[in-house]
Amino acid sequence: MTDKKPSLTFIGGTGDLGSGLAWRFARAGYPVIIGSRAADKAEAAAAEMSRRGNLSVRGMANAEAAAAGDIVFMTVPFASHEGTLTPIRAAVQGKIFVDSTVPLIPPKVTRVQLPAAGCVAKQTQAFLGEGVRVVSAFQNVAAAHLQNEEAHLDDCDVLVSGNDVDARETIVRLAAEIGFKAWHAGPIENSAVAEALTSVLIFLNKRYGIAGAGIHVTGTPTKSE
Amino acid sequence: MTDKKPSLTFIGGTGDLGSGLAWRFARAGYPVIIGSRAADKAEAAAAEMSRRGNLSVRGMANAEAAAAGDIVFMTVPFASHEGTLTPIRAAVQGKIFVDSTVPLIPPKVTRVQLPAAGCVAKQTQAFLGEGVRVVSAFQNVAAAHLQNEEAHLDDCDVLVSGNDVDARETIVRLAAEIGFKAWHAGPIENSAVAEALTSVLIFLNKRYGIAGAGIHVTGTPTKSE
Numbered sequence: 001m002t003d004k005k006p007s008l009t010f011i012g013g014t015g016d017l018g019s020g021l022a023w024r025f026a027r028a029g030y031p032v033i034i035g036s037r038a039a040d041k042a043e044a045a046a047a048e049m050s051r052r053g054n055l056s057v058r059g060m061a062n063a064e065a066a067a068a069g070d071i072v073f074m075t076v077p078f079a080s081h082e083g084t085l086t087p088i089r090a091a092v093q094g095k096i097f098v099d100s101t102v103p104l105i106p107p108k109v110t111r112v113q114l115p116a117a118g119c120v121a122k123q124t125q126a127f128l129g130e131g132v133r134v135v136s137a138f139q140n141v142a143a144a145h146l147q148n149e150e151a152h153l154d155d156c157d158v159l160v161s162g163n164d165v166d167a168r169e170t171i172v173r174l175a176a177e178i179g180f181k182a183w184h185a186g187p188i189e190n191s192a193v194a195e196a197l198t199s200v201l202i203f204l205n206k207r208y209g210i211a212g213a214g215i216h217v218t219g220t221p222t223k224s225e
Numbered sequence: 226m227t228d229k230k231p232s233l234t235f236i237g238g239t240g241d242l243g244s245g246l247a248w249r250f251a252r253a254g255y256p257v258i259i260g261s262r263a264a265d266k267a268e269a270a271a272a273e274m275s276r277r278g279n280l281s282v283r284g285m286a287n288a289e290a291a292a293a294g295d296i297v298f299m300t301v302p303f304a305s306h307e308g309t310l311t312p313i314r315a316a317v318q319g320k321i322f323v324d325s326t327v328p329l330i331p332p333k334v335t336r337v338q339l340p341a342a343g344c345v346a347k348q349t350q351a352f353l354g355e356g357v358r359v360v361s362a363f364q365n366v367a368a369a370h371l372q373n374e375e376a377h378l379d380d381c382d383v384l385v386s387g388n389d390v391d392a393r394e395t396i397v398r399l400a401a402e403i404g405f406k407a408w409h410a411g412p413i414e415n416s417a418v419a420e421a422l423t424s425v426l427i428f429l430n431k432r433y434g435i436a437g438a439g440i441h442v443t444g445t446p447t448k449s450e
Binding site for chain 1: 335336337338339341343344380381384408409410411412414415417418421422424425428429430432433434435436437438439440441442443444445446447448
């Protein structure tokens with residue numbers, strides 16, 4: 001990455017998590033592109049975000065949005081996962097692709113239901129191929145906090161998994177820029193923890209009446225991060 | 226549970242985690258039984274623990290140990306999991322059975338490798354049958370801390386999963402008695418989080434030079450626990 005900030009595309013960027021991340025990164029000075037299935041919906045969301053923050057966020061249909069961004073984030077419901085990946089597969093080759101998909105299967109969203117492959121992000125890496133550096137992150141973030149200017153984002157650490165160490169490092173640093181404590185969490189298979197954890201956090205919210213449970217990693221690092 | 230403390234059996238109780246838990250519960254006043262494949266090994270470990278703490282810990286071969294305890298804990302390596310369950314299956318019927326097995330597959334212990342069924346504890350419940358109340362807990366505990374009288378056990382919260390709410394509650398309370406913050410984490414499938422998390426914690430220990438990484442659940446409960 002050069003000194004020039006990379007442009008960031010958010011596929012599914014009109015949803016709660018995607019629009020929240022887009023908003024935070026746009027406020028941090030990154031060129032942001034909102035992607036949605038329908039171009040007009042993406043454009044409307046981008047226009048609204050631009051007005052709200054006096055920014056210039058762009059909106060495009062998913063395939064164009066994926067082509068336009070240097071780094072592509074995807075935040076879509078599990079049911080839309082594969083259907084969303086197919087039309088953007090060509091456009092993300094050579095890029096870092098951040099998958100935040102959580103395999104929630106309603107109505108039992110408090111029950112862990114990982115896919116047979118082990119986790120969604122591993123499936124994504126297999127589907128997009130080795131030409132794409134897939135990174136898993138942001139599954140456990142309370143989306144509501146992202147939209148709230150007053151909210152601190154240090155209530156939940158971000159576990160960053162992926163097979164490419166440099167790509168992981170890029171996302172660890174990006175997460176830190178908007179206020180998250182992020183950790184290298186190992187290879188793409190380790191996304192299973194963050195993906196499964198979301199169901200447990202929803203369970204904890206219900207069982208204990210917590211507004212938005214998260215996790216902190218405990219322990220004292222002795223190596224440079 | 227009556228006022229009388231239940232007796233606790235630790236299958237695989239000569240290993241690091243099992244002997245550590247056994248030691249802490251024996252010190253807390255629970256009748257403790259150490260189980261091992263060989264009766265003489267179990268007896269030797271129990272005699273050593275009894276001397277060390279001026280306690281009366283018993284040691285037996287696994288099948289007898291499983292029959293003798295009111296609540297049965299199992300802490301064995303993943304490779305020994307099914308082979309250990311088979312001979313104790315009959316003896317644990319009607320009991321609470323706490324499975325702490327982590328599906329680590331050497332040499333890649335920093336890589337999440339959950340079994341095809343989703344998690345080990347779910348396999349255990351299926352294998353033992355509905356007459357056994359399987360609870361998953363203690364996968365993420367640093368075993369070394371259990372043996373150290375000076376160590377606080379609040380560095381890592383305990384996620385307690387299982388389909389029987391009363392059995393979960395029993396284990397949440399037991400964990401609290403030896404100093405852990407334990408949480409109801411949902412049905413047995415949710416054991417996937419604790420099982421997978423161990424690989425991520427080992428990764429964090431290596432990557433960041435942490436002596437024993439753990440997690441804390443964040444957020445403020447508003448319902449009685």
